[in-house]
Each structure stands twice: as structure tokens, then as C-alpha cells.
Amino acid sequence: RKEVEQDPGPFNVPEGATVAFNCTYSNSASQSFFWYRQDCRKEPKLLMSVYSSGNEDGRFTAQLNRASQYISLLIRDSKLSDSATYLCVVNMNYGGSQGNLIFGKGTKLSVKP
Amino acid sequence: DGGITQSPKYLFRKEGQNVTLSCEQNLNHDAMYWYRQDPGQGLRLIYYSQIVNDFQKGDIAEGYSVSREKKESFPLTVTSAQKNPTAFYLCASSIDGRGLRTEAFFGQGTRLTVV
Numbered sequence: 692r693k694e695v696e697q698d699p700g701p702f703n704v705p706e707g708a709t710v711a712f713n714c715t716y717s718n719s720a721s722q723s724f725f726w727y728r729q730d731c732r733k734e735p736k737l738l739m740s741v742y743s744s745g746n747e748d749g750r751f752t753a754q755l756n757r758a759s760q761y762i763s764l765l766i767r768d769s770k771l772s773d774s775a776t777y778l779c780v781v782n783m784n785y786g787g788s789q790g791n792l793i794f795g796k797g798t799k800l801s802v803k804p
Numbered sequence: 805d806g807g808i809t810q811s812p813k814y815l816f817r818k819e820g821q822n823v824t825l826s827c828e829q830n831l832n833h834d835a836m837y838w839y840r841q842d843p844g845q846g847l848r849l850i851y852y853s854q855i856v857n858d859f860q861k862g863d864i865a866e867g868y869s870v871s872r873e874k875k876e877s878f879p880l881t882v883t884s885a886q887k888n889p890t891a892f893y894l895c896a897s898s899i900d901g902r903g904l905r906t907e908a909f910f911g912q913g914t915r916l917t918v919v
Contacts, residue, residue, distance in 0.1 A: 723906055733913075792908055796845065797846055
């Protein structure tokens with residue numbers, strides 16, 4: 692099983708649609724979870740951190756299910772400007788001695804007029 | 805303004821040459837990372853450093869070397885031993901790589917092309 696696995700894309704949706712991205716991770720000891728957005732030929736930028744209780748930022752909602760080792764991102768009322776690749780990121784902490792961020796391959800979203 | 809700066813933005817290298825990519829941050833972050841991204845692919849970890857004078861190999865360290873002599877700086881050298889170096893290289897930093905909720909901030913990247 693890959694360390695961080697995401698839905699294969701691309702997702703092509705009309706403006707105003709609701710779209711959901713899913714991500715699974717393999718290490719049950721993982722502590723930190725994030726969603727990043729990457730525009731074409733640009734660096735990834737943090738979209739939101741994912742907390743156990745779930746969190747919402749405007750049209751974006753992130754959820755974490757530790758039991759199933761599953762993270763999700765929901766985008767409501769999608770805009771043309773939401774078109775990008777969305778990366779699921781997990782911080783693999785191994786007893787506090789070595790930690791690094793593991794990225795999923797990303798899911799490409801294309802919002803059409 | 806605080807941030808993380810990579811230079812140069814574009815770099816061309818002849819086969820057989822070593823080249824060094826610069827990464828500087830003034831965020832006072834302890835942890836720094838180097839990733840490689842190939843077209844249509846995810847980010848793969850080359851090296852990371854949790855503290856000054858210490859660094860660890862990532863998944864694809866072969867053909868690369870790093871140093872961490874200063875907290876602010878984490879240069880990456882792409883050596884001639886790297887067989888396929890053409891890629892987009894991204895440097896990132898986080899407050900503390902061993903802590904919780906340690907989101908990373910990225911530089912704008914360096915596009916390396918071997919000619």
C-alpha cells in the first residue's frame with residue numbers, strides 16, 4: 692500500500708458544483724495532515740490543515756477519519772479559480788526522531804463555465 | 805517580508821556538470837526539505853534536515869548532496885551521478901519537522917534542464 696494515496700483525476704465539473712477529494716494514508720502513527728493546492732508550473736501552497744474534529748474555511752471543508760486512515764476535502768460552489776491540482780500531505784512522525792512530509796500524487800480539478 | 809527563496813528560477817546544465825540550487829529562508833524554521841517533481845507526477849523527497857548540521861536522505865537521494873551549515877540555508881547539489889536530473893526542484897521549510905501540525909512553506913522552485 693502506498694504511503695499516501697489519492698483519487699485519480701482529473702475531475703471535470705461545472706461551476707457551482709460540489710466536489711469531494713479523498714485520500715488514504717498507510718501509517719497509523721501519522722500526526723499531521725494537510726491539503727495543498729498547486730497551480731500549473733507553480734509551487735504548492737497550503738490550503739488548509741486537517742484536524743480531528745474537522746474544519747471549515749469558507750467553501751472548503753476538511754475531514755479526518757483516523758480509524759479508517761482517511762482524509763477528505765469538500766469544495767462547495769466551485770469557481771473557475773478553483774481549477775488546480777490538490778495534494779494530500781501527511782507528516783510521518785516516527786517516535787519524534789525523524790519526520791517528513793509525504794505527498795500524494797495529487798488530484799487535478801478542472802472547473803468549467 | 806518573511807519567506808523562502810529559491811534561486812535561480814531556471815537553470816540549464818550541460819551533461820556531466822555539477823550544479824547547486826540555492827534555498828534560503830528567513831522564517832526561523834528548523835526543518836527544511838528538498839523535493840523533486842516530474843511532469844504529471846507527485847513530489848518526491850530528496851533530502852530533509854531537522855536541525856542545523858544534520859540531514860537525512862529521502863526516497864531519491866542518489867546523485868544529490870546537501871549541506872546545512874546555517875539554519876537559513878539548505879543548498880542542493882545535483883551531481884553528475886544523477887542520471888536524469890531534468891525536473892522541477894522545490895525547497896520547503898517548516899517550523900519543526902518533528903512536531904505536530906507542521907505545515908511546510910515552499911519556495912517558487914527551480915526548473916533544471918540538462919542540455
